Amino acid sequence: MDARLIRWALAVLLLAVWPLSAVAQSPKTGVVTALQGRATVARALLPQPASLKFKDDIFVRDRIGTGERSIVRILFGGKALVTVRERSVLTVTEEPNRHIVGVQDGKLALNLAKSLVRPGEVVEVRTPNAIVGIRGSFVVVETRLVSGVRQTDVTAVHVSTPVIVSSPIDPKLSVAITSGQTVSVRGLGATIVMAPARAITPEETTAATRAGEVPLSASRPIAPTVDQTRALATGQLEQAVALADSLLRVTGGVTGQVTGSAGATVRATGGVGGVTGSALPGATTTTQTAGGAVASTLSGTISGTTSTLTNAISAINATSAVQKLKLP
Known part of the structure; x- marks a missing residue:
């Protein structure tokens, strides 16, 4: 067989296998511990988003979406319990000592056990206009359009270490919040405005607490270690x-x-x-x-x-x- 033809055949085979290898190497990062309604996952190997099921594994670079009146709870890295509310879209990525949950739109509650966080380790929730650094807290993050303007609200129900909310384009623009406080971030890019932190009302605390709950009708939770x-x-x-x-x-x-x-x-x-x-x-x-x-x-x-x-x-x-x- 002609050497040039062999090289072309090998090149085509390599291109076909390369994406599969890349996806196969994506590490597992979490597991679905409760689910109510419909949630989907988009993955490089899947031709279209697939329905999430109870006990499904979650991998780095997965894109997860929830439907109307739907909730999914995921245990990430054995230490961060994330409850994703209805009509939410998020992605999962990782960097050294940094676990990143990107929220394009919607609402989630994150409960991170400080005793399981290694020195220098941080969990970040990233929205289109805010980065939320968490090192041991129960925090609710919601991002949405309000009167046509992107707004992210971060509520710290309970924290062991102050939660740092910063701009994705200007780290100097940041606010630290502690238990019982909330902060709002409005705008995108150079127009980002961060309001001062304020105390949350009893009604806001109740709503934030409930954001981390799942109904009894949801799939039976997986017992952790x-x-x-x-x-x-x-x-x-x-x-x-x-x-x-x-x-x-x-x-x-x-x-x-x-x-x-x-x-x-x-x-x-x-x-x-x-x-x-x-x-x-x-x-x-x-x-x-x-x-x-x-x-x-x-x-x-x-x-x-x-x-x-x-x-x-x-x-x-x-x-x-x-x-x-x-x-x-």
Whole structure:
């Protein structure tokens, strides 16, 4: 056979195989742990977006979209729990010590356990006009068009380390927010304007907390490892107390302490009146009143806090169940 013909044949074969090799080398970065409604994934090997299913693997460079009244929850890297709300589009990429979730449009809640974050490691949520650096927090990010202008709202429900919100074209334009704060970014490119951080209202806290929840009708969650469960439970206990601390502040105040079998012990002040009870063996909640009362308008916030505590208790129960299996 003519040598030139052989070279052409090899070149054509290489071009055909190269994309397959590139995709095959894309590392796994997450797994679908809950799903309600319809969610799709676009991948280089797929001729068109495919439906996501419970327990599906997520790979670097995947593009994920959710439909109307749909929610998908993904555990990334065994440490970041991302709940993607309806009509949202996101992509997943990675760099050394940097896990990147790009949100083109929509809303997500990200719960990152600080105890699982390595030194120098960061999770970033990137929108068309903002970069959100997270190192151990429960944060809600929403990006959308408001009156024809791109707007990104970042809400920190509970943080262990301040969340840094910056412009993608000018890192000097940045704001650090902590628990119970939010910041809005408007515009694109050189027109980006970042508003000062402000405290969130009880209604905003309730809405942000619910953004991280999935209905009971969603696919049954995958049980994480013992270490992951401990870390997530600790974060959820801290989150619940932070909610009570930052939102239920009324005249008289409250001092309290939560101690859980996951190893979390945190104190709070807020307007919660006289509650003493045992959540489960090894996990107790004690709140003592120093005077004052909680206004009825905060009932929604109390509901959100209760839901968060319930999630934490479920996580601790999951830890106990896994430990009883005596797995290596």
